[in-house]
Amino acid sequence: MSDDFKRAAAVAALAEVQSGMRLGLGTGSTADHFIRLIGEKVAAGFDILAVPTSERTAELAGELGIPLSTLDETPELDLTVDGADELDRYLRLVKGGGGALLREKIVATASARMVVIADSSKLVRMIGAFPLPIEVVPFGLESTRRAIMSNASALGLTGEIVLRGGKETPFVTDGGHYILDASFRQIAAPEALSESLGAIPGVVEHGLFIGIADAAYVAGPDGTECLKP
Numbered sequence: 001m002s003d004d005f006k007r008a009a010a011v012a013a014l015a016e017v018q019s020g021m022r023l024g025l026g027t028g029s030t031a032d033h034f035i036r037l038i039g040e041k042v043a044a045g046f047d048i049l050a051v052p053t054s055e056r057t058a059e060l061a062g063e064l065g066i067p068l069s070t071l072d073e074t075p076e077l078d079l080t081v082d083g084a085d086e087l088d089r090y091l092r093l094v095k096g097g098g099g100a101l102l103r104e105k106i107v108a109t110a111s112a113r114m115v116v117i118a119d120s121s122k123l124v125r126m127i128g129a130f131p132l133p134i135e136v137v138p139f140g141l142e143s144t145r146r147a148i149m150s151n152a153s154a155l156g157l158t159g160e161i162v163l164r165g166g167k168e169t170p171f172v173t174d175g176g177h178y179i180l181d182a183s184f185r186q187i188a189a190p191e192a193l194s195e196s197l198g199a200i201p202g203v204v205e206h207g208l209f210i211g212i213a214d215a216a217y218v219a220g221p222d223g224t225e226c227l228k229p
């Protein structure tokens, strides 16, 4: 059922796509639906140039025959469509469940417009139930983890911060970094947390996307809603 809603959100976002556009392609199970729809448009003759947000997305888009580019060749994009792990009604997002947050944030901010697609289970009153992914450099991992803990605690946030994949087999991002997943449960002031995390030297990027999304298509049993910040 949830997969049907993911697809319905992707179909709604497809209405924003025109031939000639330079697109950012998101990562994840919801974005995969959108990528397949773009593949159909390309097969039908649409002129699209796409920048993928992960190796996984590049592979799928390549298989579908979608012409691919990079931000070095195509530094300004018209539209990026991507999923989210959580969003609130102000379009503050948690992303990075699939580990692609760094490239996703770079691609989204290089786009004139960023649109989120999600099933309605992702829409929450307060973000934070989904553990916040924080991308860090492997060097100094434990010091960085403690700095995150201490900065979060200064903002009244507590909770476990764990290395994704564990010490023996850590998950490695496309950029060669690790991910710490922070279970803060409820993030009442995401802006302050975003600023605080961004100031920690070992933190490469984090999964809070604030002021980036221009709209969100959220699909559920009652239909598809378009949210604006």
Ligand SMILES: O=C[C@H](O)[C@H](O)[C@H](O)COP(=O)(O)O
Pocket: 026, 027, 028, 029, 030, 031, 082, 083, 084, 085, 094, 095, 096, 097, 098, 099, 100, 101, 104
């Ligand atoms: O790193 C992964 C991305 O941020 C995804 O967009 C996010 O995890 C949502 O993925 P899904 O659509 O599979 O729930």
